[in-house]
Amino acid sequence: MSQRAFAGAAQISRAVREGEATACGIARRALRRIEAYDPLVGAFAEVDPAEVLARAEAVDAGGGCGRLAGATLAVSEALATREAPAPGAGRPTPGTTCVDLLRGHGAVLLGRTRVSGPAGDGPTRNPHALDRLSGGISSGAAAAVAAGFCALALGLQNAGCTIVPASFCGVWGWKPTWNAVATEGLGGGSPSCDTLGIFSGRSADLGLLADLFEMDPLLGPAPDRLGGLRIGLCRGPLPDRVRPPMRExxxxxxxxxxxxxxxxxxxxLPGLFEGLETAHARILARESRAARLNRKMAEHVASEDDRGARAGGLGPSEMRAAYALADRCRSEFEELATGFDAVMTPSACDEAPSGPEDPGDAAMNAIWTLLHVPVVSVPGMTGPHGLPLGMSIITPRYTDRMTIAVASLVGEVLGLEAAMA
Structure with missing residues (x-):
């Protein structure tokens, strides 16, 4: 099962605009592939073929002129759409979400992908090895791209929920700068951490989405080669958590x-950063609990985890310290990053796991999520079992276009982009 089964979103939309393909034809091909292979993978929670074809027909009837005309799109259950709310997010105001934006440019929504882990009802299998998993919350979205079901998929990141599945599934994963893309409709429940996650089979599609999301422009020309770039090699604040396959x-x-x-x-990283994982866990737990309380559900759904969080050192002084540490480390990283064009760090701690109780360790991701910096997971490397391993490219906040540009160059060197050209 290969992600090469489908062209990228930019290629699809170009073919539709130039009359070489139709949105309906692309959608039918996607539906056939989903019908054939998703019973094995379990990426999708729901697909309505009649609705999909109706959306594709609307794109063709409109002249197929959008920048994403006919490009196939999957959306995690953790995100709300105009048809369905997300847990904790409710039904968004029409036209306000990133999903609406992409559909407005002609993307054809295929369906909603499964949420695995504590927030979901079971694991999504890895298209590269069906006895392995695809990650955590956004695993269905990552697997949908890796299996060739769609050109683009949207998920959520509040720890490592996008970057880890991207690594496990061998696809491109982009966590934009926090709050740089509309968060309306995200169902994570942590305002300090929740960020849109984007999956694609090609780096060029990330650049296209950066245009559509109107990301801040580069201050100078985009780099066109790696020669001369300064890359900071960061093994993270917790390098002992990285397993031998990823280290190698x-x-x-x-x-x-x-x-x-x-x-x-x-x-x-300075020793100060060693406390970020704990700070992230405290902030995520407190804000998620507050979101449940705000929905007036806590008294009915309070779990052992909730009670443990309340008893686990989350008082006012601890929370103030966690937020203060996050703020200080954001400033510290901005200064550290000025000496580099980009930073590279492992996207995950290991290859995709096999046990359903293990969605993957987010030790390499949580701090970057809390620091609010843009991250792109670059596919191309493999471990001893032939399973994908991703490398994360990171730049300072609001420099997403630089992150994507450097990541694209790294992708050429790691081999995947060249193989798919």
Missing amino acids: AFDDAARRLRLEGAEVIELR
């Missing part, structure tokens, strides 16, 4: 960048 792949990726002329320099 990370070192190999760094070696390849050096061979391309990049100046790769070890970047050690």
Whole structure:
């Protein structure tokens, strides 16, 4: 099962605009593939073929002129759409969500993808190895792209829910700068951490979405080669959590960048950053609980985890300290990052797991989510079992276009972009 089964969103829309394909034809092909293979993968929670074809017909009837005309799109159950709310998000005002934006440019929504882990009802299997999992909350969205069901998929990140599944499934994953993309309709429940997650089979599609999301422009020309770029090699504040397959792949990726002329320099985070994982966990737990209380559900659905969070050192002083540490580390990282064009770190701790109780360790992701920086997981590396391993490219806040530009160059070196050209 291969993500190469489908062209990228930009390629699809170009073909539709130029009359070489129709949105209906693309949609029918996607539906056939979903019918054939999703019983094995379990990426989708719901697909209504009649609705999908009606949406595609509307794109064709409108002349197929949008920048995403005919591009197939899947959306996680963690995000609200005009047809269905998300848990905790309710039904958004029409026209206000990122899903509405992409559909307005001609993307054809195929359906909603499953949420795995504590928020869902079971694991989504990994298209690269059906005895392995696809990750946590956004795993269905990542698997849908990896299986070739769709060109684009949207998910959620509040820890590692986008970047880890992207690594496990061997697809591109982008967590934009916090609050740089509309959060209306996100169902995570943590205002300080919730961020849209984007999956694609091609880096060019991330650049296209950056245009549609009107991300801040680059201050200078985009880099067109790795030679001369300064890349900070960050093994994270918790390097002992990274398992040998990822450590070896990370070192190999760094070696390849050096061979391309990049100046790769070890970047050690200050000791201050070691407290960010705990700060993230406290902030996420407190804000998620507050969201449940605000929905007047806590007295009915309070779990052992909720009671543990209330008793686990989440008083006012601890919460003030957690927020203060996050603010301080954001400023510290901005200063650290000025010496580099980008930072590279592992996207996950290991290859995709096999046990349903293990959605993947977010130790390599939680701090970047709390720091609010843009992250792109670059596919292309593999571990000893032939399973994908991603490398994350990170730049300062509001420099998403630089993140995507450097990640695209890294993708060429790691091999996937060249193989799919």
